[in-house]
Amino acid sequence: MDLRLNLIILLFLLTVALIVLVILWRDHNKNKKIGSYHLTKNQKVDERQDLEIVSSFPGNHELPFSQILFEAGMDNINQEASERLQNNALSIKKLIDNKIEWNMILTGSADASGNQSRNKELAKRRGQNAKKFLIQSLIKEFPNSRKQVWESKIKIKVDKPIHGFTSQERELLRSVRMVL
Numbered sequence: 001m002d003l004r005l006n007l008i009i010l011l012f013l014l015t016v017a018l019i020v021l022v023i024l025w026r027d028h029n030k031n032k033k034i035g036s037y038h039l040t041k042n043q044k045v046d047e048r049q050d051l052e053i054v055s056s057f058p059g060n061h062e063l064p065f066s067q068i069l070f071e072a073g074m075d076n077i078n079q080e081a082s083e084r085l086q087n088n089a090l091s092i093k094k095l096i097d098n099k100i101e102w103n104m105i106l107t108g109s110a111d112a113s114g115n116q117s118r119n120k121e122l123a124k125r126r127g128q129n130a131k132k133f134l135i136q137s138l139i140k141e142f143p144n145s146r147k148q149v150w151e152s153k154i155k156i157k158v159d160k161p162i163h164g165f166t167s168q169e170r171e172l173l174r175s176v177r178m179v180l
Contacts, residue, residue, distance in 0.1 A: 089137035
């Protein structure tokens with residue numbers, strides 16, 4: 001009988017310890033870092049910032065509209081993404097007008113749900129489509145410019161797919177981030 005009681009007590013204590021670990025893990029992940037973004041529990045996904053050029057160039061600075069989001073499994077530029085890319089083209093135009101040298105990195109990412117190689121390819125296509133759209137916007141702003149000039153200024157990186165723990169994290173992982 002003592003052995004059974006000891007096993008029940010041990011099982012109870014292990015269950016309590018597991019619950020405590022889960023609670024600590026959740027508290028730790030409230031500010032889970034994804035890419036270059038810290039997500040807090042109450043942070044809005046689509047917070048708009050004023051369109052201002054960062055004054056401390058050169059450096060790696062996120063643009064005011066620095067992230068575009070995609071639907072799950074998709075790589076097409078939606079209306080909100082096109083607006084953000086066009087706003088970034090205007091930011092770049094301000095840099096050029098002020099004779100500030102610039103280069104941009106577009107980092108495509110995807111949630112790790114599903115096939116890893118497909119997700120990596122999807123992240124790459126997202127970056128390529130964002131670059132293509134941004135270049136088209138820049139050519140509209142500078143009609144006498146050549147596509148090759150913009151191609152050399154904008155580079156694409158691909159993040160390794162990451163597992164999002166919440167639907168908000170998975171949504172943010174289906175994105176392209178833009179950094180000057």
